[in-house]
Amino acid sequence: MNQRMSIVRLQQVDKDYHLGKVIVPALRQIDLDIAAGEFTVIAGPSGSGKTTLLNLIGCVDIATQGTVSVDGHDTAKLTERELTRLRLERLGFIFQSFNLVGVLDAFQNVEFPLLLQRKLGKAERRERVMDLLKAVGIDSHAHHRPNELSGGQRQRVAIARALVTQPRIVLADEPTANLDSATGNAIVDLMEKLNSQGTTFLFSTHDPRVVGRAGRVVRMVDGRIVLPGAETAASLSTQA
Amino acid sequence: MILIHIALRNLLSHKVKSSIVGGLLVFGTLLVVLGQSLLGSLDRSMSTSIVNSMSGHIQVYSKDAKDPLALFGGMGGGNEIGHLSDFPKIRKTIEALPGVAAVVPMGIDQAVVFGGNILDVQLEQLRAAEKAKDRRRILTLRAHVRRIVGMLENELKNLKGFTDESRLTEEMRQGIRDLPGVVADAFWDSFDADPLGHLEVLENKIAKLAIGEDMFFLRYIGTDTERFRKVFDRFEMVDGMPIPPGQRGFLFNKLTYEEQVKHKTARRLDKMKDRMAEGFAIAKDEELQQAIKLNRSQYKEITYQLDDDAAALVRAAVQKELGSTEAALEKLVDAFMNMDDSNFARRYKVFYDVVAPKLRLYAVRVGDTMTINGMTQSGYSTSVNVKVYGTFRFRSLDRSALAGSANITDLMTYRDLFGFMTADKRSEIEQLQKDSGIKQVTREDAEADLFGGAAGEEVTDTTGVTPTDAPAAATPASLAATAPPADNARTFAASLQQRVYSQDDIDSGIVRNAAIMLKPGENERDLMQRIKDLNDREKLGLQVVDWRTASGIVGQFVGVIYAVLATSILVIFIVALVIMNNSMVMATMERTREIGTMRAIGAQRSEILKMFVVEALVMAVVFGSAGCAIAGAIVTWLGQVGIVARNDFMIFLFAGPRLHPFLSLTHIVVAFVVVFLVTLISTLYPALLATRITPLAAMQDAE
Numbered sequence: 045m046n047q048r049m050s051i052v053r054l055q056q057v058d059k060d061y062h063l064g065k066v067i068v069p070a071l072r073q074i075d076l077d078i079a080a081g082e083f084t085v086i087a088g089p090s091g092s093g094k095t096t097l098l099n100l101i102g103c104v105d106i107a108t109q110g111t112v113s114v115d116g117h118d119t120a121k122l123t124e125r126e127l128t129r130l131r132l133e134r135l136g137f138i139f140q141s142f143n144l145v146g147v148l149d150a151f152q153n154v155e156f157p158l159l160l161q162r163k164l165g166k167a168e169r170r171e172r173v174m175d176l177l178k179a180v181g182i183d184s185h186a187h188h189r190p191n192e193l194s195g196g197q198r199q200r201v202a203i204a205r206a207l208v209t210q211p212r213i214v215l216a217d218e219p220t221a222n223l224d225s226a227t228g229n230a231i232v233d234l235m236e237k238l239n240s241q242g243t244t245f246l247f248s249t250h251d252p253r254v255v256g257r258a259g260r261v262v263r264m265v266d267g268r269i270v271l272p273g274a275e276t277a278a279s280l281s282t283q284a
Numbered sequence: 285m286i287l288i289h290i291a292l293r294n295l296l297s298h299k300v301k302s303s304i305v306g307g308l309l310v311f312g313t314l315l316v317v318l319g320q321s322l323l324g325s326l327d328r329s330m331s332t333s334i335v336n337s338m339s340g341h342i343q344v345y346s347k348d349a350k351d352p353l354a355l356f357g358g359m360g361g362g363n364e365i366g367h368l369s370d371f372p373k374i375r376k377t378i379e380a381l382p383g384v385a386a387v388v389p390m391g392i393d394q395a396v397v398f399g400g401n402i403l404d405v406q407l408e409q410l411r412a413a414e415k416a417k418d419r420r421r422i423l424t425l426r427a428h429v430r431r432i433v434g435m436l437e438n439e440l441k442n443l444k445g446f447t448d449e450s451r452l453t454e455e456m457r458q459g460i461r462d463l464p465g466v467v468a469d470a471f472w473d474s475f476d477a478d479p480l481g482h483l484e485v486l487e488n489k490i491a492k493l494a495i496g497e498d499m500f501f502l503r504y505i506g507t508d509t510e511r512f513r514k515v516f517d518r519f520e521m522v523d524g525m526p527i528p529p530g531q532r533g534f535l536f537n538k539l540t541y542e543e544q545v546k547h548k549t550a551r552r553l554d555k556m557k558d559r560m561a562e563g564f565a566i567a568k569d570e571e572l573q574q575a576i577k578l579n580r581s582q583y584k585e586i587t588y589q590l591d592d593d594a595a596a597l598v599r600a601a602v603q604k605e606l607g608s609t610e611a612a613l614e615k616l617v618d619a620f621m622n623m624d625d626s627n628f629a630r631r632y633k634v635f636y637d638v639v640a641p642k643l644r645l646y647a648v649r650v651g652d653t654m655t656i657n658g659m660t661q662s663g664y665s666t667s668v669n670v671k672v673y674g675t676f677r678f679r680s681l682d683r684s685a686l687a688g689s690a691n692i693t694d695l696m697t698y699r700d701l702f703g704f705m706t707a708d709k710r711s712e713i714e715q716l717q718k719d720s721g722i723k724q725v726t727r728e729d730a731e732a733d734l735f736g737g738a739a740g741e742e743v744t745d746t747t748g749v750t751p752t753d754a755p756a757a758a759t760p761a762s763l764a765a766t767a768p769p770a771d772n773a774r775t776f777a778a779s780l781q782q783r784v785y786s787q788d789d790i791d792s793g794i795v796r797n798a799a800i801m802l803k804p805g806e807n808e809r810d811l812m813q814r815i816k817d818l819n820d821r822e823k824l825g826l827q828v829v830d831w832r833t834a835s836g837i838v839g840q841f842v843g844v845i846y847a848v849l850a851t852s853i854l855v856i857f858i859v860a861l862v863i864m865n866n867s868m869v870m871a872t873m874e875r876t877r878e879i880g881t882m883r884a885i886g887a888q889r890s891e892i893l894k895m896f897v898v899e900a901l902v903m904a905v906v907f908g909s910a911g912c913a914i915a916g917a918i919v920t921w922l923g924q925v926g927i928v929a930r931n932d933f934m935i936f937l938f939a940g941p942r943l944h945p946f947l948s949l950t951h952i953v954v955a956f957v958v959v960f961l962v963t964l965i966s967t968l969y970p971a972l973l974a975t976r977i978t979p980l981a982a983m984q985d986a987e
Contacts, residue, residue: 104883128886128889128979131884131886132885137884137982143878145882147293148286155286157886159286160891217983
């Protein structure tokens, strides 16, 4: 177990979905700590609860029971406005389908969270956005719109957007699912590199090759964590 | 900035939504700008028509009026608008206000004029010929009169079976009994022995039997003719001369003169010519065919007027035109009037070159004295002889029936016709009483007077004098100088024609309403308020109305169109609103993931709302500007070529044959306000939907 300060802490978390009168349990008895600087994978088959877990950590959904705390804030106690602010200031999101704003170019997509923050001036914004685009290797396409970019390029833009506010943790939901394996590997390489520079990553996947590269694997089955924490990627991948 | 950028990009990327919403907004804006511009121009042109022809900017009339003032006639038709009790004071007080150019006294009423029948006309000519002892002319006219009398007898015989004799007046029955004697040779053989006696018989007993007497209704404005002429710049003389300052007289509106007073056949030919100039053809147009039918069936309008000399001339010309040897004039005229597209222009010319000079082309001619028959306010009929000085028109409204129905007479004649006691009227009555030895008595004294009581010789006026209108001042020295001769009331009436009234005489009688003309550039509303204040302060007893209200239903026409236009625009925008709302809801649904993503990466609900509002504003600006630009181009183009007035009413509304619309900044501003409101309202619901999209929507395709 990592001894560093935890950024995310889940204690006895349950999450139910209501489908009419039927209650579908999505998460059960989740206890999880994510420490700063980790490169954690949540692995598991479809329907195992990976995305639900990410949603709770990403403050876009609220636990039915238990405590989810992000960067020291109990998310159940925050207003919607405060949750939004928390997402903006402390979290970065990378989506399976990249979710770029189609009418904005790469630069504007990356700049968008900074505009919402209203903290930096135009020059500073520009500098930071271009640095990041360079870091993810897409600076030459800064003024291309998403439909002019390949899947891998889009995901790089999405990664840059997730990092531009210098979040405490980046959450990525199946970031390689829509990419071919070479591009997927390149994206994981990039995230590893950024992790090595200090960014905490938590991402869900059911791609064994990606799982194999994680620093830590949280395996989920039927809404429960079956192999918490310490197992190595190698042992996991052989079990999988 | 980024929101505007997103909005603009969204406009381009959601092409279906943008084109639907954009199309509606452009159309709506176009409609608002065009509608306003047209109505604004219409309002201005109408104001030109009405204000400068007869209403002035503001009208005042008695506060005790039972009916509203309606210069061009109203729905109710009531004319009980009372009268102004002290016009000289009103005029002086209001004209003292800065900004007021003039106050013109008025009274509007209707009357009937009998144009005289054809027999009257011929007898008048015969009388003149007898007086001049023009033997040849006498014989020609006698033959003509004899022919008319013969035809009259035939007509009456034919009519006998159809007409209920009990409905004829005793005079008429007597005339019918006398007719055979007049037709008989003996009557004509003895004509030379006593021409005047024979003429008396024909004039007094037979002429009234002649049917088809011209009778026309005249609407007239009694006014200070000199002031009227100077103040209303649309007024201009066509024929004759203006009524000499201070004198009695009548001016026909040229259109009334043409429509009512002109010979019917000639008028129909004129109208046919105008209509054919507009591109209609006799072969295809029912209206033209109907006119031809009337001209043919009413050939007597022409033949009755032609004595032997004239008939010979006309016969020759028509025979030549028709290439016919037919001798019967009736048949020739009928065939002549049966015109078609190929011969109309030629025959029109023949008619005016040969036939018209032989006709009495106008029932009343400029220079004639005509008798106007009116109805007094108390319901008695009254008649006044007045000289026709000429015809006038309201410039560029020549063809408008509304403007063309107003004729003009002096205030004295107006007051006589309306039954107000004027100094002249009083002298005339006194003269008649003196001549006939009649004395007038009050109801209270009647019994004593009849049965030899002690009633004095005092003559009491009970003719409905309005006390305020019996001013001693209104008996000027000039009146004494031209005092009525003792023996003849007709001479007295004739002398009135020559009398020159002072400004005091004109002003200090009854006036029913007054037009107030403002100086150029004055604000109508401001001055109206000042006049109202003045009215309250000075107790002038007035109602103050603007020209729109004063002109009755016509003046409110623009208001009515405004209401119709506003309603249609409202309906169009409601439809647009629904369509826009729907297409925007659809577009919002399509953008669910995008909005969810924005929310996930930290956009507050308020920012999503702001994004939608900015998008709406951008749409309003883009499409509103496009709409304004197109409308501007259309208005500019229309302003140059003008909209053609298709009928008389439109000519009046347009103040001329074409309306030249103009664009003002207000029109654009109003259009933008409307478009902004509509866009914002239609965006409201989709925007609310958008703010309800949760960040979870960003993950919708995951897992």
